Amino acid sequence: MSQLIPNSDYADLISRIATVYTTGQRTAMQSAQRTLLLTYWQIGQTIIEFEQGGQARADYGSQLITRLSRDLSHQFGKGFDRSNLIYMRLLYRKYANMAVLSHQLTWAHYVELVKMRHDLVDNEDD
Template identity: 45%
Template structure:
């Protein structure tokens, strides 16, 4: 009986390790995809700004923020969209971004 408990504990421990590693990998992948998405949103905003009238930029971001928030929920405030724009401008090469840093870390660096 005691031998079964030891084996069971080892089994649970091994499975727990697999689950923990999988969860950590998923979190890293989500962070990487979010950084990529925010960088690309910044790129699209900058490209649109260059094509169109810069004077309308502020109003356009406010409208864009409302539209994106209605469609996708929170996370697309005017301030956050400005951070995405700045993110693209400060880090023009997306491949050099570190997925070890979160969006919050990059916002602090900006």
């Protein structure tokens, strides 16, 4: 059967399929990264709201993050270490308006941004 299809037509078919496939892969990866970022933002929001419990400022003396890390890691495995939970919390605090989160940046980008912004502000803001 391959003898009936001219090589240039077949090469064009392969090229078109490759383009569709790689575009689909890229779109799926971007969608997954965006969903992960929004999920982590919502986790940060949930932590902040729980900490504040309706108060203007939270009681930061608790061991909430440590306890959450232990329990969530036990339930879901990797991804809920103490530092990741702190970054999720910081993401929400620094970007409380979800609409300002860029579609171009990933979770890793935002971790670096919140690290830099956190270093620039007074530690009282923790």
